[in-house]
Amino acid sequence: MGAEYNSETRQAEFCVWAPLRSRLLLETGEDRLLYTMQRDDDGYHRCEVKGCEPGQSYALVTEDGRRLPDPASRFQPDGVHGPSALVDTRAFLMRTTDYIAPRLHEYVIYELHVGTFSPEGTFAAAIQQLPRLAELGITAVEILPVAAFAGERNWGYDGVQPYAVQACYGGPEGLASFVDAAHGLGMAVVLDVVYNHLGPEGNYLREFGPYFTDAYRTPWGEAINFDGPDSDEVRAYFIRNALFWLEKYDIDALRLDAVHAIYDTGARPFLSELQAAVDEAFGSDLPMGSGATASRRPRYLIAESDMNDSRLVRRRDDGGYGLAGHWADDFHHAVHVLLTGERRGYYADFGGLEQLERAMFQAYNLSGGYSAHRRRRHGNSPEGVPTERFVVCIQNHDQVGNRMFGERLSQLVTPEQYRFALSLLLTSPYVPLLFMGEEYGETRPFYFFVDHGDEALLEATREGRKREFAEFYDGVEPPDPVAESTFNDSVLDISAAERQPGKAILELYRELLRIRRESGGARTVERIAVALPVIAYRRGGFVVCANCGENAVALGLRQVGVERSHVRVCSWMAAEELAEQLSAGVSVDAGPSVQLPGWGVVVLELGEGG
Known part of the structure; x- marks a missing residue:
């Protein structure tokens, strides 16, 4: 097409x-x-x-x-x-011919919005930042949607041309150069695509065919016609779109936005058909390295969903859709509520250590249990699904940008709690996702912003944003999503990584990512039974002990099955001390016990007989 x-x-x-x-x-x-x-x-x-x-x-x-x-x-x-x-x-095609793509279990994803990742807001400017991400240990860069949208300021979820690359970012050549540069550094590229709705301005698809249906409604507008009359060609349009990005731009993986809003009651779900088409084009289980070419390496589909439905990532012969990954929310929610105490909306199902443990070791907090937020049972069991199938985070564009004031986690919790959260994320058994700036504790907000050409639409967006928060912030107005200043205030301040405390946070990320590589990436961890509020788990040749409370705890090493070890990382060191020790490669021998301060996390490297 x-x-x-x-x-x-x-x-x-x-x-x-x-x-x-x-x-x-x-x-x-x-x-x-x-x-x-x-x-x-x-x-x-x-x-x-x-x-x-x-x-x-x-x-x-x-x-x-x-x-x-x-x-x-x-x-x-x-x-x-x-x-x-x-x-x-x-x-x-094939501009970087020696690229060997990371496997899914090796992914460490860095999510970025092209427009606010740099002052220039272009692919060309983003390329200049890729070497520092590769050096840090990032193995995959995920970019928010780039399908053409109205105006020049948008998260990307108002795209109306699914095959076209947004002009102000640098257009098709800019995206191709970005992918080529990332591949040249050994990093995969994940592209966010939206198959549940189209934006409100410049949407001309309805002029040509029955692309939409009134049988369903999404929170963002008309639903796509995936199961009604003449839906075969609509499905083909979006399947071809997925293959287009993977083939023409050599994209490694697609993040499928909010698949719970892709409505399809047919016997062969669209998502399953999409995965089958990708498998046919690229293979599903080819080894990387020798024998795998750039055109025939496996490509991944990662579905965002709040349904806690493991069928997304179960094999098709096991009753699933066969997708590679599930962008799951429960890990974020469990960590966020434990640290902030916020309990509104979907946070009502979280708050205690029990929820954190389930999210940490079982992927889902709710796997068929009762949801207070939904007032019904929610989810199913992910038992038997490899941990690399789940992508988790402590913040992302949604969880930051959908807050009224766009606060990042670094602005909501203490420095000790922030280091606690990132330590759990990077030692978790799942694929970790970092939101841009997180690696140095960025404090600038990430707001919601738009730039439509229709004045009535702009005003409707303003009023909708006000109504969304009126219940929680009586008399307080959110930042104007239409104002250019709202967009400009969301641009990263990369220089914060060069001074404290950003420099120390960056060093902690670097060391934890090094440990993650040494211990096999996304992999099952062995839970160690200890008394709460401590959780402990063995990860390859390392043992992680985390104090999930504000009071100090003395932990005997024999309690976690350790005889001989040394401290590889501890999250509670003063910023300057931590940066100095990690940069010098110094390790400290662990005695018979470790004193864990409030929200402290220690990573022990096991010695012989450990």
């Missing part, structure tokens, strides 16, 4: 699924030359045009003379309302 350009023949093939249109004309170039598209019985309109060049503009002309962008446009250089442009995606 869309326009496929061949640089050798200078010819482009155009294909549009538009069953609602009896006739479409293709208009190309500044001269606005018109070509009649041939319609088949399935509603596809096609034509070939010779003598084309990359960047050449084109539009689709309807029976009533309206000029519309291609619903599968590769690029919208003049915005979502303007004409589409030809892109030679073949030029992007």
Whole structure:
């Protein structure tokens, strides 16, 4: 679908699924030359045009003379309302030929928003930061959605052109260069895609076909038609979109946004069909290194869902959908509520050490038990699912940005609690995700922001944001999501990593990620029975002991089955002392016991006989 350009023949093939249109004309170039598209019985309109060049503009002309962008446009250089442009995606392939991708259990994901990751807000500027992430130990970079949206300031979830790369970020060439640079440093790239809705401005898909349904409703607008009349071609449109990013841009994995809002009651769920298509194109279990090429290495689908449904990641022959990963929330919620005491909304199901232990060692806090928030049972058992199938965090764009004032965890808890949280995250049995700036304790907020061209839509967004928080913040207004200053205030201050306490936090992240690599990445940990508020677990050649309370605890090493060991990391050292010790590679022999201060975490490296 869309326009496929061949640089050798200078010819482009155009294909549009538009069953609602009896006739479409293709208009190309500044001269606005018109070509009649041939319609088949399935509603596809096609034509070939010779003598084309990359960047050449084109539009689709309807029976009533309206000029519309291609619903599968590769690029919208003049915005979502303007004409589409030809892109030679073949030029992007295999630019880094010696790339060996990390396996899923090796992933340490760094989530970033291109627009606020740097003052420039572009792929080119983000590329300059990739070496420091690779040096830190990041193995996969996840970027929030880049599908074209209205204006220049948006999280990306208001995208309306699923195949087009946002122009202000750097367009298709910018994304291709970003992927190439990440691969050159040995890092995978995860792209966030949205298949549950489209944004409110510049959404022209309904002009061409029955892409939407009124049988369901999402919190963000019309639901996609995945199971109604004529849904076969709608499903094909989004399956091709997933393959497009993986093939044309060499993306390693896709994060599927809010799959619980992908409504499909058919016998073969869309998510299962999507995974089958990816497996057919790339293989599902090829070894990396020798024998695996860049085009045939496995690609991963990671689903975000709050349903605690392990079927997402169970094999298809075990009754599951066969996806590679589940972006799960319970670990975040358990840590957040334990540290902050917040109990509103879905936080009502959390708050104690019992919930933290379940999230830490069983992935889900609720796996069929009663949810006070939902007032019903929730979830199912993840037993038997490998730990590498779960992606967890202590903060992400949603958990920060959906707060009224966009506070990061570093602003909500004490320094000791922050180090406690990050220590649990990086020694957990799951795939860890860091939100940009987290690695040095960024304190600048990450706000919700938009930049629509429709004034009525802007005002509706303002009022909706006010209503969302009115119950909790009586008389206090949230930051204006439309104001450019709200966006600018969300840009990272990378310089904070070069001074204390950011420098010390960065060193703690670096050392814990080193330990994580040495102990096998995402892997099952062996829980050690100790009295609360301490939780302890063996991770390869290491034992982690965490005091989950504010009072100091003396822990005998024999209580955790340790005879001989030395301290590799302890979270409670003063910032300067911690930075000095870790940078010098100094370790301290552990005596018969360890005094764990409030919220203290110690990682013991086992010696012989340990």
